[in-house]
Amino acid sequence: xxxxxxxxxxxxxxAKLMVxxxxxxxxxxxxxxxxxxSYLGRLLRGEVNTLDLEPAVRIAMYLQVGTDDLFMSRSSSxxxxxxxxxxxx
Numbered sequence: 535x536x537x538x539x540x541x542x543x544x545x546x547x548x549a550k551l552m553v554x555x556x557x558x559x560x561x562x563x564x565x566x567x568x569x570x571x572s573y574l575g576r577l578l579r580g581e582v583n584t585l586d587l588e589p590a591v592r593i594a595m596y597l598q599v600g601t602d603d604l605f606m607s608r609s610s611s612x613x614x615x616x617x618x619x620x621x622x623x
Contacts, residue, residue, distance in 0.1 A: 540590035540605040542583045548604055549578055551597045565596040584608070 563571035566589035576582045594601040
C-alpha cells in the first residue's frame with residue numbers, strides 16, 4: 535500500500551468556513567497540529583494543495599464538516615495506476 539495524502543478541493547470553501555465560524559489561520563493551524571500557520575496560509579492562497587491525512591481530518595473536525603467536504607484523498611498507488619493507464623494507451 536502506498537502513502538496517503540489529502541488534496542484541498544476548494545480553498546474558497548475553506549476560507550468561507552473560517553470566516554463564518556470566526557476561526558483564524560493560527561487557530562486552525564494549531565487545531566491541525568501545526569506549529570506555524572504559514573502552511574495553512576499557502577493552502578488558502580492556492581500555492582499548495584496537498585497535506586497529510588491527519589491534519590486534514592483535524593481541520594474538518596474542527597470546522598465540523600466532513601473530510602470529503604474539503605478534501606480528496608490520494609495515494610502513491612493512484613500515481614502508479616495512472617502511469618499504468620498511460621503506458622497501456
